[in-house]
Amino acid sequence: MSLDFGEPDERLLPFAASHSESLRSIYSEMHDVKSEVVITDHNSHSMGDSLDRYVDMRVDGDLLDWAKRENLSVGVEGIYPNHLGDAIRAGSLTPLVSATRRRRWANGIRALYARSSGDRLMVFVAPGRDYVIHNAELIASYMQRRNDSIQTVTYYPKAESSVATWTRLLGFQLDRLVIIGYSDLLLQLLLHRGASIESRQENEYYVVVRARFAGGASFTLLSVRFSYWGSMARHLASSLLRAGAETILYCAKLGTIDPGRSPYDGLYIPTRYFIGGQSGRSYEVVAPMNPVAEAFPALATGPHLTVATMMRETRELVSSARSLHICSVDNEIGEIAYAFAAEGAGRGFSAIHFATDSPAGLGDQRSRSSDLTTSRTSRDRASRDRSLDEVANVLFDFLRMY
Structure with missing residues:
Protein backbone atom coordinates (compact mmCIF):
# COMPACT_ATOMS: atom_id res chain seq x y z
CA MET A 1 0.00 0.00 0.00
CA SER A 2 1.27 3.49 -0.77
CA LEU A 3 0.47 6.50 1.37
CA ASP A 4 0.59 10.20 0.50
CA PHE A 5 2.19 12.32 3.20
CA GLY A 6 2.79 16.04 3.70
CA GLU A 7 0.99 19.21 2.77
CA PRO A 8 -2.49 18.70 1.32
CA ASP A 9 -3.32 19.45 -2.27
CA GLU A 10 -5.13 22.79 -1.89
CA ARG A 11 -7.23 22.04 -4.97
CA LEU A 12 -8.66 18.99 -3.24
CA LEU A 13 -8.89 20.35 0.27
CA PRO A 14 -9.10 24.16 0.53
CA PHE A 15 -8.15 24.57 4.18
CA ALA A 16 -9.09 27.81 5.90
CA ALA A 17 -6.15 30.20 5.97
CA SER A 18 -6.20 30.50 9.74
CA HIS A 19 -8.39 30.07 12.80
CA SER A 20 -10.10 33.20 13.95
CA GLU A 21 -10.80 33.50 17.66
CA SER A 22 -14.51 32.95 16.99
CA LEU A 23 -13.70 29.72 15.18
CA ARG A 24 -11.50 28.53 18.02
CA SER A 25 -14.32 29.18 20.48
CA ILE A 26 -16.71 26.74 18.85
CA TYR A 27 -14.28 23.93 19.68
CA SER A 28 -13.70 25.05 23.26
CA GLU A 29 -16.13 22.53 24.78
CA MET A 30 -15.73 18.83 24.07
CA HIS A 31 -17.76 15.76 24.99
CA ASP A 32 -16.47 12.20 25.07
CA VAL A 33 -19.18 10.14 23.33
CA LYS A 34 -17.32 6.87 22.93
CA SER A 35 -19.78 5.19 25.30
CA GLU A 36 -22.56 5.88 22.80
CA VAL A 37 -20.86 3.93 20.01
CA VAL A 38 -22.70 0.69 19.27
CA ILE A 39 -21.36 -2.07 17.02
CA THR A 40 -24.14 -3.97 15.26
CA ASP A 41 -23.40 -7.46 14.00
CA HIS A 42 -24.31 -8.07 10.36
CA ASN A 43 -26.50 -11.01 11.39
CA SER A 44 -28.91 -8.66 13.18
CA HIS A 45 -28.56 -5.70 10.80
CA SER A 46 -31.18 -4.99 8.13
CA MET A 47 -28.48 -5.20 5.43
CA GLY A 48 -27.31 -8.64 6.47
CA ASP A 49 -24.03 -9.74 4.91
CA SER A 50 -23.89 -6.53 2.87
CA LEU A 51 -23.21 -4.49 6.01
CA ASP A 52 -19.51 -5.37 6.04
CA ARG A 53 -19.24 -4.42 2.38
CA TYR A 54 -20.95 -1.10 3.09
CA VAL A 55 -18.52 -0.38 5.95
CA ASP A 56 -15.56 -1.21 3.71
CA MET A 57 -16.87 1.28 1.14
CA ARG A 58 -17.14 4.08 3.71
CA VAL A 59 -13.85 3.86 5.63
CA ASP A 60 -10.22 3.96 4.51
CA GLY A 61 -9.44 0.39 5.45
CA ASP A 62 -5.88 0.56 4.14
CA LEU A 63 -5.09 3.41 6.56
CA LEU A 64 -6.79 1.70 9.49
CA ASP A 65 -4.83 -1.49 8.79
CA TRP A 66 -1.62 0.56 8.57
CA ALA A 67 -2.42 2.22 11.90
CA LYS A 68 -2.78 -1.21 13.51
CA ARG A 69 0.61 -2.32 12.15
CA GLU A 70 2.20 0.91 13.40
CA ASN A 71 0.54 0.59 16.85
CA LEU A 72 -1.29 3.89 16.42
CA SER A 73 -4.45 4.53 18.41
CA VAL A 74 -7.46 5.67 16.39
CA GLY A 75 -9.85 8.46 17.32
CA VAL A 76 -12.78 10.26 15.67
CA GLU A 77 -13.36 13.99 16.21
CA GLY A 78 -16.19 16.26 15.12
CA ILE A 79 -14.01 19.00 13.68
CA TYR A 80 -14.86 20.25 10.21
CA PRO A 81 -11.81 19.26 8.09
CA ASN A 82 -11.40 22.69 6.51
CA HIS A 83 -10.90 24.16 9.99
CA LEU A 84 -7.63 22.26 10.47
CA GLY A 85 -5.42 24.48 8.30
CA ASP A 86 -3.38 25.92 11.16
CA ALA A 87 -2.66 22.54 12.72
CA ILE A 88 -1.57 21.10 9.39
CA ARG A 89 0.68 24.02 8.52
CA ALA A 90 2.21 23.92 11.99
CA GLY A 91 3.07 20.25 11.51
CA SER A 92 1.03 18.89 14.39
CA LEU A 93 -1.22 17.07 11.92
CA THR A 94 -0.15 15.25 8.75
CA PRO A 95 -2.98 14.40 6.32
CA LEU A 96 -2.85 10.81 5.09
CA VAL A 97 -4.58 9.02 2.26
CA SER A 98 -4.15 5.56 0.82
CA ALA A 99 -3.62 5.26 -2.90
CA THR A 100 -6.98 3.56 -3.32
CA ARG A 101 -8.74 6.62 -1.85
CA ARG A 102 -6.68 9.35 -3.52
CA ARG A 103 -9.42 10.84 -5.67
CA ARG A 104 -11.95 11.29 -2.88
CA TRP A 105 -9.76 11.62 0.17
CA ALA A 106 -11.46 14.58 1.80
CA ASN A 107 -14.12 17.20 1.38
CA GLY A 108 -16.85 18.70 3.49
CA ILE A 109 -18.80 15.43 3.43
CA ARG A 110 -16.14 12.77 3.85
CA ALA A 111 -13.65 12.22 6.62
CA LEU A 112 -10.09 13.51 6.78
CA TYR A 113 -7.55 11.02 8.15
CA ALA A 114 -4.44 12.57 9.72
CA ARG A 115 -1.58 11.46 11.93
CA SER A 116 -1.17 13.63 14.98
CA SER A 117 2.18 14.57 16.49
CA GLY A 118 1.70 11.68 18.92
CA ASP A 119 1.11 8.06 18.01
CA ARG A 120 -2.46 8.61 16.90
CA LEU A 121 -4.46 8.37 13.69
CA MET A 122 -7.25 10.93 13.89
CA VAL A 123 -10.37 10.91 11.72
CA PHE A 124 -12.02 14.32 11.39
CA VAL A 125 -15.62 14.74 10.24
CA ALA A 126 -18.27 17.48 10.16
CA PRO A 127 -19.31 18.33 13.74
CA GLY A 128 -22.85 16.95 13.98
CA ARG A 129 -23.27 14.62 16.95
CA ASP A 130 -25.05 11.95 14.92
CA TYR A 131 -22.48 12.18 12.13
CA VAL A 132 -19.59 11.80 14.58
CA ILE A 133 -21.22 8.70 16.05
CA HIS A 134 -22.07 7.34 12.60
CA ASN A 135 -18.46 7.57 11.46
CA ALA A 136 -17.21 6.18 14.75
CA GLU A 137 -19.51 3.17 14.40
CA LEU A 138 -18.34 2.59 10.82
CA ILE A 139 -14.71 2.62 11.94
CA ALA A 140 -15.36 0.62 15.12
CA SER A 141 -17.16 -2.02 13.07
CA TYR A 142 -14.24 -2.29 10.66
CA MET A 143 -11.68 -2.44 13.47
CA GLN A 144 -13.59 -5.07 15.45
CA ARG A 145 -13.32 -7.46 12.50
CA ARG A 146 -9.54 -7.10 12.90
CA ASN A 147 -9.55 -7.57 16.69
CA ASP A 148 -8.90 -3.90 17.22
CA SER A 149 -10.90 -1.07 18.78
CA ILE A 150 -11.41 2.66 18.51
CA GLN A 151 -9.88 4.67 21.36
CA THR A 152 -11.59 8.09 21.42
CA VAL A 153 -14.74 9.68 20.00
CA THR A 154 -15.10 13.42 20.59
CA TYR A 155 -18.01 15.73 19.86
CA TYR A 156 -17.99 19.55 20.07
CA PRO A 157 -21.55 20.75 20.81
CA LYS A 158 -20.91 24.45 20.14
CA ALA A 159 -19.64 23.64 16.65
CA GLU A 160 -22.94 21.96 15.83
CA SER A 161 -25.28 24.46 17.49
CA SER A 162 -23.51 27.48 15.96
CA VAL A 163 -23.47 26.12 12.41
CA ALA A 164 -25.23 29.21 11.03
CA THR A 165 -22.52 31.44 12.50
CA TRP A 166 -19.34 29.74 11.31
Whole structure:
Protein backbone atom coordinates (compact mmCIF):
# COMPACT_ATOMS: atom_id res chain seq x y z
CA MET A 1 0.00 0.00 0.00
CA SER A 2 1.27 3.49 -0.77
CA LEU A 3 0.47 6.50 1.37
CA ASP A 4 0.59 10.20 0.50
CA PHE A 5 2.19 12.32 3.20
CA GLY A 6 2.79 16.04 3.70
CA GLU A 7 0.99 19.21 2.77
CA PRO A 8 -2.49 18.70 1.32
CA ASP A 9 -3.32 19.45 -2.27
CA GLU A 10 -5.13 22.79 -1.89
CA ARG A 11 -7.23 22.04 -4.97
CA LEU A 12 -8.66 18.99 -3.24
CA LEU A 13 -8.89 20.35 0.27
CA PRO A 14 -9.10 24.16 0.53
CA PHE A 15 -8.15 24.57 4.18
CA ALA A 16 -9.09 27.81 5.90
CA ALA A 17 -6.15 30.20 5.97
CA SER A 18 -6.20 30.50 9.74
CA HIS A 19 -8.39 30.07 12.80
CA SER A 20 -10.10 33.20 13.95
CA GLU A 21 -10.80 33.50 17.66
CA SER A 22 -14.51 32.95 16.99
CA LEU A 23 -13.70 29.72 15.18
CA ARG A 24 -11.50 28.53 18.02
CA SER A 25 -14.32 29.18 20.48
CA ILE A 26 -16.71 26.74 18.85
CA TYR A 27 -14.28 23.93 19.68
CA SER A 28 -13.70 25.05 23.26
CA GLU A 29 -16.13 22.53 24.78
CA MET A 30 -15.73 18.83 24.07
CA HIS A 31 -17.76 15.76 24.99
CA ASP A 32 -16.47 12.20 25.07
CA VAL A 33 -19.18 10.14 23.33
CA LYS A 34 -17.32 6.87 22.93
CA SER A 35 -19.78 5.19 25.30
CA GLU A 36 -22.56 5.88 22.80
CA VAL A 37 -20.86 3.93 20.01
CA VAL A 38 -22.70 0.69 19.27
CA ILE A 39 -21.36 -2.07 17.02
CA THR A 40 -24.14 -3.97 15.26
CA ASP A 41 -23.40 -7.46 14.00
CA HIS A 42 -24.31 -8.07 10.36
CA ASN A 43 -26.50 -11.01 11.39
CA SER A 44 -28.91 -8.66 13.18
CA HIS A 45 -28.56 -5.70 10.80
CA SER A 46 -31.18 -4.99 8.13
CA MET A 47 -28.48 -5.20 5.43
CA GLY A 48 -27.31 -8.64 6.47
CA ASP A 49 -24.03 -9.74 4.91
CA SER A 50 -23.89 -6.53 2.87
CA LEU A 51 -23.21 -4.49 6.01
CA ASP A 52 -19.51 -5.37 6.04
CA ARG A 53 -19.24 -4.42 2.38
CA TYR A 54 -20.95 -1.10 3.09
CA VAL A 55 -18.52 -0.38 5.95
CA ASP A 56 -15.56 -1.21 3.71
CA MET A 57 -16.87 1.28 1.14
CA ARG A 58 -17.14 4.08 3.71
CA VAL A 59 -13.85 3.86 5.63
CA ASP A 60 -10.22 3.96 4.51
CA GLY A 61 -9.44 0.39 5.45
CA ASP A 62 -5.88 0.56 4.14
CA LEU A 63 -5.09 3.41 6.56
CA LEU A 64 -6.79 1.70 9.49
CA ASP A 65 -4.83 -1.49 8.79
CA TRP A 66 -1.62 0.56 8.57
CA ALA A 67 -2.42 2.22 11.90
CA LYS A 68 -2.78 -1.21 13.51
CA ARG A 69 0.61 -2.32 12.15
CA GLU A 70 2.20 0.91 13.40
CA ASN A 71 0.54 0.59 16.85
CA LEU A 72 -1.29 3.89 16.42
CA SER A 73 -4.45 4.53 18.41
CA VAL A 74 -7.46 5.67 16.39
CA GLY A 75 -9.85 8.46 17.32
CA VAL A 76 -12.78 10.26 15.67
CA GLU A 77 -13.36 13.99 16.21
CA GLY A 78 -16.19 16.26 15.12
CA ILE A 79 -14.01 19.00 13.68
CA TYR A 80 -14.86 20.25 10.21
CA PRO A 81 -11.81 19.26 8.09
CA ASN A 82 -11.40 22.69 6.51
CA HIS A 83 -10.90 24.16 9.99
CA LEU A 84 -7.63 22.26 10.47
CA GLY A 85 -5.42 24.48 8.30
CA ASP A 86 -3.38 25.92 11.16
CA ALA A 87 -2.66 22.54 12.72
CA ILE A 88 -1.57 21.10 9.39
CA ARG A 89 0.68 24.02 8.52
CA ALA A 90 2.21 23.92 11.99
CA GLY A 91 3.07 20.25 11.51
CA SER A 92 1.03 18.89 14.39
CA LEU A 93 -1.22 17.07 11.92
CA THR A 94 -0.15 15.25 8.75
CA PRO A 95 -2.98 14.40 6.32
CA LEU A 96 -2.85 10.81 5.09
CA VAL A 97 -4.58 9.02 2.26
CA SER A 98 -4.15 5.56 0.82
CA ALA A 99 -3.62 5.26 -2.90
CA THR A 100 -6.98 3.56 -3.32
CA ARG A 101 -8.74 6.62 -1.85
CA ARG A 102 -6.68 9.35 -3.52
CA ARG A 103 -9.42 10.84 -5.67
CA ARG A 104 -11.95 11.29 -2.88
CA TRP A 105 -9.76 11.62 0.17
CA ALA A 106 -11.46 14.58 1.80
CA ASN A 107 -14.12 17.20 1.38
CA GLY A 108 -16.85 18.70 3.49
CA ILE A 109 -18.80 15.43 3.43
CA ARG A 110 -16.14 12.77 3.85
CA ALA A 111 -13.65 12.22 6.62
CA LEU A 112 -10.09 13.51 6.78
CA TYR A 113 -7.55 11.02 8.15
CA ALA A 114 -4.44 12.57 9.72
CA ARG A 115 -1.58 11.46 11.93
CA SER A 116 -1.17 13.63 14.98
CA SER A 117 2.18 14.57 16.49
CA GLY A 118 1.70 11.68 18.92
CA ASP A 119 1.11 8.06 18.01
CA ARG A 120 -2.46 8.61 16.90
CA LEU A 121 -4.46 8.37 13.69
CA MET A 122 -7.25 10.93 13.89
CA VAL A 123 -10.37 10.91 11.72
CA PHE A 124 -12.02 14.32 11.39
CA VAL A 125 -15.62 14.74 10.24
CA ALA A 126 -18.27 17.48 10.16
CA PRO A 127 -19.31 18.33 13.74
CA GLY A 128 -22.85 16.95 13.98
CA ARG A 129 -23.27 14.62 16.95
CA ASP A 130 -25.05 11.95 14.92
CA TYR A 131 -22.48 12.18 12.13
CA VAL A 132 -19.59 11.80 14.58
CA ILE A 133 -21.22 8.70 16.05
CA HIS A 134 -22.07 7.34 12.60
CA ASN A 135 -18.46 7.57 11.46
CA ALA A 136 -17.21 6.18 14.75
CA GLU A 137 -19.51 3.17 14.40
CA LEU A 138 -18.34 2.59 10.82
CA ILE A 139 -14.71 2.62 11.94
CA ALA A 140 -15.36 0.62 15.12
CA SER A 141 -17.16 -2.02 13.07
CA TYR A 142 -14.24 -2.29 10.66
CA MET A 143 -11.68 -2.44 13.47
CA GLN A 144 -13.59 -5.07 15.45
CA ARG A 145 -13.32 -7.46 12.50
CA ARG A 146 -9.54 -7.10 12.90
CA ASN A 147 -9.55 -7.57 16.69
CA ASP A 148 -8.90 -3.90 17.22
CA SER A 149 -10.90 -1.07 18.78
CA ILE A 150 -11.41 2.66 18.51
CA GLN A 151 -9.88 4.67 21.36
CA THR A 152 -11.59 8.09 21.42
CA VAL A 153 -14.74 9.68 20.00
CA THR A 154 -15.10 13.42 20.59
CA TYR A 155 -18.01 15.73 19.86
CA TYR A 156 -17.99 19.55 20.07
CA PRO A 157 -21.55 20.75 20.81
CA LYS A 158 -20.91 24.45 20.14
CA ALA A 159 -19.64 23.64 16.65
CA GLU A 160 -22.94 21.96 15.83
CA SER A 161 -25.28 24.46 17.49
CA SER A 162 -23.51 27.48 15.96
CA VAL A 163 -23.47 26.12 12.41
CA ALA A 164 -25.23 29.21 11.03
CA THR A 165 -22.52 31.44 12.50
CA TRP A 166 -19.34 29.74 11.31
CA THR A 167 -20.84 28.97 7.88
CA ARG A 168 -22.11 32.57 7.58
CA LEU A 169 -25.55 31.34 6.54
CA LEU A 170 -27.34 34.44 7.76
CA GLY A 171 -25.32 36.62 5.41
CA PHE A 172 -27.29 35.33 2.43
CA GLN A 173 -30.58 36.69 1.14
CA LEU A 174 -33.09 33.86 1.56
CA ASP A 175 -36.72 33.59 0.51
CA ARG A 176 -39.69 32.58 2.65
CA LEU A 177 -39.61 29.16 0.93
CA VAL A 178 -36.32 27.23 1.04
CA ILE A 179 -35.58 23.92 -0.71
CA ILE A 180 -32.74 21.76 0.63
CA GLY A 181 -31.45 18.30 -0.32
CA TYR A 182 -30.89 17.61 -4.00
CA SER A 183 -31.11 21.34 -4.69
CA ASP A 184 -28.44 21.52 -7.37
CA LEU A 185 -29.94 18.67 -9.40
CA LEU A 186 -33.50 19.91 -8.93
CA LEU A 187 -32.54 23.41 -10.06
CA GLN A 188 -31.78 22.13 -13.54
CA LEU A 189 -35.07 20.24 -13.70
CA LEU A 190 -37.02 23.30 -12.56
CA LEU A 191 -35.26 25.48 -15.12
CA HIS A 192 -36.36 23.03 -17.80
CA ARG A 193 -39.91 23.52 -16.55
CA GLY A 194 -39.76 27.28 -16.99
CA ALA A 195 -38.20 28.64 -13.78
CA SER A 196 -35.72 31.48 -14.08
CA ILE A 197 -32.77 32.36 -11.84
CA GLU A 198 -32.92 35.70 -10.04
CA SER A 199 -29.60 35.51 -8.19
CA ARG A 200 -26.78 33.15 -7.26
CA GLN A 201 -24.50 33.49 -4.22
CA GLU A 202 -21.99 31.12 -2.67
CA ASN A 203 -19.25 30.64 -0.12
CA GLU A 204 -17.21 27.60 0.88
CA TYR A 205 -20.23 26.13 2.70
CA TYR A 206 -23.26 26.88 0.50
CA VAL A 207 -24.57 27.70 -2.94
CA VAL A 208 -27.70 29.83 -2.69
CA VAL A 209 -29.87 30.22 -5.81
CA ARG A 210 -33.01 32.34 -5.80
CA ALA A 211 -35.47 31.47 -8.59
CA ARG A 212 -39.10 31.86 -9.55
CA PHE A 213 -41.71 30.80 -12.05
CA ALA A 214 -43.42 33.52 -14.07
CA GLY A 215 -46.06 35.21 -11.95
CA GLY A 216 -45.07 33.32 -8.80
CA ALA A 217 -43.15 34.11 -5.65
CA SER A 218 -39.41 33.60 -5.55
CA PHE A 219 -37.95 30.59 -3.74
CA THR A 220 -34.46 29.61 -2.60
CA LEU A 221 -32.58 26.43 -3.46
CA LEU A 222 -29.91 25.91 -0.80
CA SER A 223 -27.09 23.50 -1.69
CA VAL A 224 -25.05 22.56 1.38
CA ARG A 225 -21.38 21.69 0.94
CA PHE A 226 -20.92 19.97 4.30
CA SER A 227 -22.67 17.02 5.90
CA TYR A 228 -25.81 17.92 7.82
CA TRP A 229 -26.47 14.27 8.61
CA GLY A 230 -28.85 13.54 11.46
CA SER A 231 -28.87 16.01 14.34
CA MET A 232 -27.05 18.66 12.28
CA ALA A 233 -30.15 18.88 10.06
CA ARG A 234 -32.15 20.08 13.08
CA HIS A 235 -29.66 22.88 13.74
CA LEU A 236 -29.59 23.85 10.06
CA ALA A 237 -33.40 23.98 9.95
CA SER A 238 -33.53 26.01 13.17
CA SER A 239 -31.11 28.49 11.61
CA LEU A 240 -33.27 28.81 8.50
CA LEU A 241 -36.33 29.41 10.65
CA ARG A 242 -34.52 32.13 12.57
CA ALA A 243 -33.49 33.64 9.23
CA GLY A 244 -37.18 34.03 8.32
CA ALA A 245 -38.01 30.88 6.36
CA GLU A 246 -41.72 30.08 6.51
CA THR A 247 -41.61 26.84 4.51
CA ILE A 248 -38.80 24.30 4.16
CA LEU A 249 -39.02 21.55 1.56
CA TYR A 250 -36.49 18.76 2.01
CA CYS A 251 -35.98 16.66 -1.13
CA ALA A 252 -33.67 13.67 -0.80
CA LYS A 253 -33.60 9.87 -0.43
CA LEU A 254 -34.68 7.40 2.25
CA GLY A 255 -35.18 3.70 2.87
CA THR A 256 -38.53 2.02 2.39
CA ILE A 257 -39.68 -0.50 5.00
CA ASP A 258 -43.10 -0.90 3.39
CA PRO A 259 -43.21 -4.59 2.37
CA GLY A 260 -45.41 -3.66 -0.58
CA ARG A 261 -42.97 -1.16 -2.12
CA SER A 262 -39.55 -1.40 -3.72
CA PRO A 263 -36.78 1.19 -4.11
CA TYR A 264 -37.59 3.91 -6.66
CA ASP A 265 -41.27 3.01 -6.52
CA GLY A 266 -42.96 6.42 -6.24
CA LEU A 267 -42.43 9.20 -3.72
CA TYR A 268 -42.68 9.49 0.07
CA ILE A 269 -44.20 12.51 1.79
CA PRO A 270 -44.36 11.62 5.51
CA THR A 271 -46.98 13.21 7.74
CA ARG A 272 -45.97 11.80 11.15
CA TYR A 273 -42.44 11.74 12.52
CA PHE A 274 -40.69 9.41 14.97
CA ILE A 275 -37.09 9.70 16.16
CA GLY A 276 -35.17 6.65 17.34
CA GLY A 277 -33.36 7.58 20.54
CA GLN A 278 -29.91 6.37 21.63
CA SER A 279 -31.65 4.00 24.07
CA GLY A 280 -33.35 2.19 21.20
CA ARG A 281 -36.78 3.57 22.07
CA SER A 282 -38.57 5.88 19.63
CA TYR A 283 -40.64 8.96 20.36
CA GLU A 284 -43.04 10.93 18.21
CA VAL A 285 -42.42 14.56 17.29
CA VAL A 286 -45.29 17.02 17.08
CA ALA A 287 -45.91 17.30 13.36
CA PRO A 288 -45.67 20.77 11.80
CA MET A 289 -47.91 21.99 9.01
CA ASN A 290 -47.23 19.95 5.88
CA PRO A 291 -48.08 22.17 2.89
CA VAL A 292 -47.24 19.66 0.16
CA ALA A 293 -49.25 16.85 1.78
CA GLU A 294 -52.14 19.29 2.23
CA ALA A 295 -51.95 20.31 -1.43
CA PHE A 296 -51.63 16.72 -2.69
CA PRO A 297 -53.14 14.43 -0.02
CA ALA A 298 -52.98 11.38 -2.28
CA LEU A 299 -49.17 11.55 -2.07
CA ALA A 300 -49.00 11.46 1.75
CA THR A 301 -47.35 8.32 3.11
CA GLY A 302 -47.97 8.56 6.86
CA PRO A 303 -45.52 7.74 9.69
CA HIS A 304 -41.74 7.95 9.22
CA LEU A 305 -38.76 7.01 11.43
CA THR A 306 -35.49 8.95 11.73
CA VAL A 307 -32.44 7.27 13.29
CA ALA A 308 -29.02 8.72 14.17
CA THR A 309 -27.17 6.35 11.87
CA MET A 310 -28.04 3.59 9.45
CA MET A 311 -25.67 1.42 11.50
CA ARG A 312 -28.57 1.19 14.00
CA GLU A 313 -31.07 -0.09 11.41
CA THR A 314 -31.48 -3.61 12.74
CA ARG A 315 -34.05 -6.14 11.60
CA GLU A 316 -35.72 -5.84 15.00
CA LEU A 317 -35.96 -2.05 14.61
CA VAL A 318 -37.52 -2.38 11.16
CA SER A 319 -40.11 -4.89 12.41
CA SER A 320 -40.90 -2.71 15.42
CA ALA A 321 -41.35 0.33 13.16
CA ARG A 322 -43.70 -1.59 10.91
CA SER A 323 -45.87 -2.42 13.92
CA LEU A 324 -46.43 1.37 14.22
CA HIS A 325 -47.35 1.51 10.51
CA ILE A 326 -44.10 3.34 9.76
CA CYS A 327 -43.19 2.86 6.12
CA SER A 328 -39.89 4.73 5.69
CA VAL A 329 -36.63 5.51 7.49
CA ASP A 330 -33.85 8.10 7.15
CA ASN A 331 -31.42 10.19 9.24
CA GLU A 332 -32.77 13.76 8.95
CA ILE A 333 -36.53 14.15 8.36
CA GLY A 334 -37.59 13.70 11.99
CA GLU A 335 -34.80 16.00 13.18
CA ILE A 336 -36.04 18.80 10.89
CA ALA A 337 -39.59 18.23 12.13
CA TYR A 338 -38.21 18.52 15.68
CA ALA A 339 -36.81 21.96 14.83
CA PHE A 340 -40.26 23.08 13.70
CA ALA A 341 -41.88 21.70 16.86
CA ALA A 342 -39.39 23.71 18.93
CA GLU A 343 -39.49 27.05 17.12
CA GLY A 344 -41.44 26.81 13.89
CA ALA A 345 -45.05 27.11 15.05
CA GLY A 346 -47.34 28.14 12.21
CA ARG A 347 -44.72 27.42 9.57
CA GLY A 348 -44.58 24.53 7.13
CA PHE A 349 -42.27 21.58 6.50
CA SER A 350 -42.59 18.89 3.86
CA ALA A 351 -40.21 16.09 2.93
CA ILE A 352 -40.46 14.91 -0.68
CA HIS A 353 -38.31 11.80 -0.93
CA PHE A 354 -37.77 8.64 -2.91
CA ALA A 355 -36.46 5.31 -1.68
CA THR A 356 -33.06 4.00 -2.73
CA ASP A 357 -32.88 0.97 -0.45
CA SER A 358 -35.13 -1.43 1.42
CA PRO A 359 -33.96 -2.37 4.96
CA ALA A 360 -35.07 -5.85 5.94
CA GLY A 361 -37.11 -6.81 8.99
CA LEU A 362 -37.25 -10.04 10.96
CA GLY A 363 -38.00 -12.91 8.60
CA ASP A 364 -37.48 -10.87 5.41
CA GLN A 365 -35.28 -12.20 2.66
CA ARG A 366 -32.22 -9.98 2.20
CA SER A 367 -31.57 -8.84 -1.39
CA ARG A 368 -28.32 -7.06 -2.27
CA SER A 369 -30.20 -5.28 -5.09
CA SER A 370 -32.06 -3.24 -2.47
CA ASP A 371 -29.30 -2.20 -0.07
CA LEU A 372 -26.93 0.76 0.24
CA THR A 373 -24.00 -0.92 -1.52
CA THR A 374 -25.51 -0.74 -5.01
CA SER A 375 -26.49 2.93 -5.38
CA ARG A 376 -23.69 3.74 -7.82
CA THR A 377 -24.64 1.30 -10.59
CA SER A 378 -25.82 2.73 -13.91
CA ARG A 379 -29.22 1.16 -13.33
CA ASP A 380 -29.59 2.86 -9.96
CA ARG A 381 -28.43 6.19 -11.36
CA ALA A 382 -31.08 5.98 -14.06
CA SER A 383 -33.72 5.11 -11.45
CA ARG A 384 -32.58 8.04 -9.32
CA ASP A 385 -32.90 10.40 -12.28
CA ARG A 386 -36.46 9.22 -12.90
CA SER A 387 -37.30 9.71 -9.22
CA LEU A 388 -35.80 13.20 -9.23
CA ASP A 389 -38.00 13.99 -12.20
CA GLU A 390 -41.02 12.93 -10.13
CA VAL A 391 -39.89 15.20 -7.29
CA ALA A 392 -39.47 18.08 -9.76
CA ASN A 393 -43.02 17.54 -11.03
CA VAL A 394 -44.41 17.84 -7.50
CA LEU A 395 -42.30 20.94 -6.85
CA PHE A 396 -43.42 22.49 -10.12
CA ASP A 397 -47.10 21.99 -9.28
CA PHE A 398 -46.63 23.20 -5.71
CA LEU A 399 -44.47 26.23 -6.45
CA ARG A 400 -46.93 27.56 -9.03
CA MET A 401 -49.58 27.60 -6.28
CA TYR A 402 -47.34 29.03 -3.55
